[in-house]
Amino acid sequence: MRKLLSLFLFTLFVSTSLFAQLNRDQYLKLESALGEGSFFNGHLSGFMLYDLDSQTVLYEKNSHQRFIPASTTKLFTLFSSLIVLNDSTQTLRYVTEGNRIKIWGSGDPSWKYKDFYQPAIEALIAPYEQVIFSDANMMSPAFGYGWQWDDYYYNYSAERSSLPIYGNLVHVKKVGNAPTVFPPSFQADVFPTNRTIREVERDFHSNKFYYNPNNFRGREEFIPFISSPELFIKLASDATGKNWAYQSDSLPAIHQEWRGAPLFPILKEMMLESDNFLAEQLMLMVSDRLFQRLDTERAIEYMLKTYLYDLPDEPQWVDGSGLSRHDLFTPRTMVALFEKIYRMVPDQQLFELLPAGGKVGTLENSYKADQPYIFAKTGTMSNNHSLVGLIKGKSGRYYCFAFMNSNYPWKASEVRREMEKVMLMLREMI
CATH class of the missing domain: 3.40.710.10 (DD-peptidase/beta-lactamase superfamily)
Structure with a gap:
């Protein structure tokens, strides 16, 4: 039996080795x-x-x-x-103090972005009169090391942030010869220009957007905005109907964590569409x-x-x-x-x-x-x-x-x- 087993294993090894070679x-x-x-x-x-x-x-x-x-x-x-996050996103960390809730974002990209399952942030903050946001736990800069500076107004180069909203992007739609943008709070910062541009372009240093009415094509649907604590609390307040405030407090050792959305759809979108923003978040x-x-x-x-x-x-x-x-x-x-x-x-x-x-x-x-x-x-x-x-x-x-x-x-x-x-x-x- 030992001889037969040895012969079988040798034959299997040889056949596998031959099959595996060109x-x-x-x-x-x-x-x-x-x-x-x-x-x-x-x-x-x-x-x-x-x-x-x-x-x-x-x-x-x-x-x-x-x-x-x-x-x-x-x-x-x-x-x-797959190794670290397992099956769900890490949305935020928080502490509560009476009628206040303090929130630190954990990088979850899904809030108001694409068609992902939405973390129920409104339900989380509903019992509290005051919402305090801090980004003191955010150590990485908005742009990564070695990114090209002139990609700043392309949708594949959205900024990184601790608690993104709308994917840190402005959505552009063509209405006649002009763009309508969403969130609507950005509309007041959209201006016509005589520059020979065909799409909406953002100013390098500010959230001011320009288009040429004579050349506007409206093919670029999304443009990154410059994120900041002040802008975030404005957008978050508009989205939730609650007044948010910013306070750069360190995350205390004792706090609660909240996991908000299924992970697999985000991984799938990142891989199939090569979404840079999702990968960074x-x-x-x-x-x-x-x-x-x-x-x-x-x-x-x-x-x-x-x-x-x-x-x-x-x-x-x-x-x-x-x-x-x-x-x-x-x-x-x-x-x-x-x-x-x-x-x-x-x-x-x-x-x-x-x-x-x-x-x-x-x-x-x-x-x-x-x-x-x-x-x-x-x-x-x-x-x-x-x-x-x-x-x-x-x-x-x-x-x-x-x-x-x-x-x-x-x-x-x-x-x-x-x-x-x-x-x-x-x-x-x-």
């Missing part, structure tokens, strides 16, 4: 597609293909090199959120849960020293969204991170979180096929484009990959087209 012709095809003389040889490009079943690297090219990951950074945020909530203070840098340090200490190459990770050019990861680190997520998240939930080629999310218009074969997080900023996730081969099996590109002089659409050729070829191989 043959010579397949290897040479990938070398030709990614190596010297290929499109990807004209810039820094890295690739890794990994068999999740046999835990074997099938192919790699420059997988040790560091790349600017852009929004694939959100995979780090996803992992951290998620890392603030992670920090709040860990340290009772909103400090993204400290939360990242904690995750790297605990749950992510064993990644093959130490990441340079500085924000939740990937807006920073200081983020630097290697393809093999991205694969190792994705494997952690893959082992932790049930398959059905994982596929709900990942954009699918030709179907949903940021891959809706690329990697099209009769049946989706790419399920992955995208990451794009000028001169950088990456894709990390799963590829389904013609065998029906799933493999993990990381495909990262930096320092190219072409449009990202051209890089995506060439990547798609490689992935289609790979699908036929595996």
